[in-house]
Amino acid sequence: MKRRHVLALAGLPALGGCASTPHAPVENPLGWAGVGNTTGGARAIPEHIFDVHDRAGLDAALRLGDKPKIIRVHRFINLCPAGPETFMEPGFSFDAFDRAFDPATWGRDDPKGALEDARKHSARRHAEVAQVRLPSNTTLIGVAPGAGFDRGGFLLDKVSNIVIRDLRFSDAYDYFPEWQPRDNGHGEWNSEYDNVSLRGADRVWVDHCHFDDGQRPDRLEPIRLGQRVQHHDGLLDITNGSDLVTVSWCRFQAHDKTMLIGSSDSRTTDEGLLRVTLHHNHFHACKERTPRVRYGRVHVVSNLFSADRAEDFGYSLGVGIHSRLYSEHNRWELPPSVTADKLIRRLKGEAFFDQGSRLNGQQVDILAAWAAAHPAEPLTVDVGWRPDEFYDAAALRPAQPDELPGQIRNGVGPRRA
Numbered sequence: 001m002k003r004r005h006v007l008a009l010a011g012l013p014a015l016g017g018c019a020s021t022p023h024a025p026v027e028n029p030l031g032w033a034g035v036g037n038t039t040g041g042a043r044a045i046p047e048h049i050f051d052v053h054d055r056a057g058l059d060a061a062l063r064l065g066d067k068p069k070i071i072r073v074h075r076f077i078n079l080c081p082a083g084p085e086t087f088m089e090p091g092f093s094f095d096a097f098d099r100a101f102d103p104a105t106w107g108r109d110d111p112k113g114a115l116e117d118a119r120k121h122s123a124r125r126h127a128e129v130a131q132v133r134l135p136s137n138t139t140l141i142g143v144a145p146g147a148g149f150d151r152g153g154f155l156l157d158k159v160s161n162i163v164i165r166d167l168r169f170s171d172a173y174d175y176f177p178e179w180q181p182r183d184n185g186h187g188e189w190n191s192e193y194d195n196v197s198l199r200g201a202d203r204v205w206v207d208h209c210h211f212d213d214g215q216r217p218d219r220l221e222p223i224r225l226g227q228r229v230q231h232h233d234g235l236l237d238i239t240n241g242s243d244l245v246t247v248s249w250c251r252f253q254a255h256d257k258t259m260l261i262g263s264s265d266s267r268t269t270d271e272g273l274l275r276v277t278l279h280h281n282h283f284h285a286c287k288e289r290t291p292r293v294r295y296g297r298v299h300v301v302s303n304l305f306s307a308d309r310a311e312d313f314g315y316s317l318g319v320g321i322h323s324r325l326y327s328e329h330n331r332w333e334l335p336p337s338v339t340a341d342k343l344i345r346r347l348k349g350e351a352f353f354d355q356g357s358r359l360n361g362q363q364v365d366i367l368a369a370w371a372a373a374h375p376a377e378p379l380t381v382d383v384g385w386r387p388d389e390f391y392d393a394a395a396l397r398p399a400q401p402d403e404l405p406g407q408i409r410n411g412v413g414p415r416r417a
Contacts, residue, residue, distance in 0.1 A: 029163075029205040029246040031277025031299060035391055036203035036244030040139035040163030043068040051143075055079060058132070066136040066159075073167060074144040079152025080130040084175040087125040092118035098224055101179060108181045123176040123192065130172070130193065131155050134162060142166035142414050150214060153193045156201035156242075165207045166414040169195035171214030173231050181225075189230045199240040206246070210413045211235035212253040232256075234289070238296075239263040243273040251282045251412040254312075258286040262294025265321045265348060270295040277387075278303055279396045282412045285312040292318030292347065299326050299387045301396045304408040305343075306333040313338055319349030324383040327366070329356040329397050331405050336360070340369035351383045356401070 028034050041048070048069045050061035054077060061071045092115060101111045111119075130152040134140065136159040142148060148168030156162055174191035181187040195211050198204055213232050221229040235252050237260040238245055252258050262274055274296025282304045283290040290305060291298065300317065307313040313334055319325055332343060340359055343366050344352060354366045367379060387393035398404040 029207065029248065030395055031246040031248070031279060031387075031391060032244045032275040033203060033205040033246035033277065035275075038161060038163060038203040038205045038244070038246070040161060040205070041068045041070040041137055042139065042163075043137070044070045044139075052077075062132070062135060064135075068137040070139045070141070072141055072143045073147040073149075076146045076148050076150055076168065078150045079132060080126070080173075081151070082129070084122075084126070087122050087129075087175065089118040089121045089125075091115075092122055094224070097179075101181070102225060103181060103187060106181075108187070110181065111179055119176050119178075123174070123178075126175050127192070130174075133157060134159065136160045136162065139163040139165070140167065142168075147414065148210070154196045156196070156198045156204060158200040160201065161203045162201065163205045163207070164196070164209060165205075166209070168210040168212075168414060169235070170210075170212050171216055172233070173214075173216055174233070175231070177230055179225060187225060187227055189224070189227055191230050191233045193232070194234040194237045196236045197234070198236075198238045198242040198245065200242060201238075201245075202243040204242070204245045206236065206248070206250060208249045208413060208415055210251045210253065211255070213255060217254065218256065234258060234260050235286075237261075238274065238276055238291075240267075241270050241273045243275050245276045247276070247278050247281060249280045249408075249412050251284065252286050252290065254285040256287045257289045257292075258283065259289050259291040261291045261296050261298055262320060262323070265294065267295075271322065274298070277301070277391075277396075280408055280411065282306070282408050283316070285309075287312060288314040288316075288345070289318055290316045292320060292345075293323040293325050293349075294320035295322045297324045297326070297383075297385050299328075299393065299396075300330060301327070301387070301393070302329050302398055302404060302408070304331045304333070304405050307335065307338075310335045310337045313342075315342055315345040317344045317352070319344055319346050319352045319379065321348040323349045323351070324385055325349070325352055326383055326385065326387055327352070327354040327357065329401065329404070330354075331357070331408075332359045332364075333405065334360065339373075340364045340366055341373035344370060346370070346374065346377050346379060350380060352379045353381045353383045356397070358401075 051072050150170045153172035172193040172195045174193045177189045177191040277299045279301045305316045
């Protein structure tokens with residue numbers, strides 16, 4: 001079968017496809033994933049193009065391993081319909097756990113012993129079902145209205161050449177979150193699962209997708225051990241030396257810690273990696289980490305950040321240790337109480353560049369606003385790189401700046417929804 005026909009079957013444009021509007025499909029990604037020649041499963045033979053309607057069909061397609069494949073998703077698939085009791089180890093209960101590790105009696109030491117071991121075993125059993133490992137050389141694409149995945153997440157672990165398009169990823173819910181009694185000084189519940197997680201993955205393009213927490217947002221969870229339980233982690237995290245990634249035309253909806261780029265301050269091996277482009281995405285009511293960056297050369301261009309309430313916004317761009325964050329032509333639409341200095345947060349980083357951005361329609365100098373509000377925490381504009389040196393960054397800048405917010409709102413998310 002000719003490659004042109006394979007691309008058509010995948011829901012991808014044929015060679016020479018038109019890109020006449022800002023959100024039209026393109027065969028190859030722009031930004032860092034384009035530098036990596038990210039093609040996903042474009043070389044799949046006809047027998048390796050799968051139409052998937054349920055979890056069983058997905059699992060069958062993934063058994064092909066790293067051979068080029070195209071997985072066409074037709075429905076909104078529940079990855080883990082079973083409840084926590086299905087995975088719970090004998091002898092474990094949430095009430096018993098809370099009684100055992102109440103800080104008033106246990107203190108601030110990490111949990112240990114039979115109950116903590118049972119929680120870990122329960123969590124591993126749940127992960128075996130709720131976490132789907134996506135192999136290399138894969139295109140995963142939605143081809144019907146509402147196509148996507150619920151109650152689980154996708155892990156891209158040490159894989160390469162992945163394209164994910166036109167899908168909804170919802171409610172990656174961790175039944176057995178970890179209690180960390182010293183986190184933030186008062187203890188926090190921390191979950192393991194992201195809707196999509198890249199760990200040591202390279203050449204990845206995530207395009208026209210929607211990410212949310214579904215019908216079980218953490219704000220509705222109960223208080224346990226003095227803190228609200230967290231069952232969700234990130235919506236899309238890019239860590240452990242992942243590289244050559246583009247995230248484009250996606251909507252991220254109503255989440256707290258949305259996107260982490262870079263694992264930890266101590267992971268110095270990430271230096272030179274974590275090259276990521278974010279363009280034409282909409283982050284709505286996402287409180288922070290959109291993204292939070294360590295080490296990486298990250299280009300954040302022509303995105304929209306919005307919130308209806310001040311309490312739904314903490315900061316957008318996290319300037320972490322050794323980060324080289326290049327921001328331009330982004331738009332913020334926020335309550336009047338959110339000032340320009342709050343658009344970024346310094347998290348041990350030293351450099352940040354921005355140009356052409358606007359807050360509520362007005363040109364804004366983010367770095368000057370930060371300097372005025374934080375004179376003891378200076379940032380330099382010298383991030384040590386320019387996107388134009390590596391790819392066609394001009395193609396990502398708005399030709400009509402006044403129309404950018406509307407173009408993003410109208411263009412983000414799955415195109416078959």
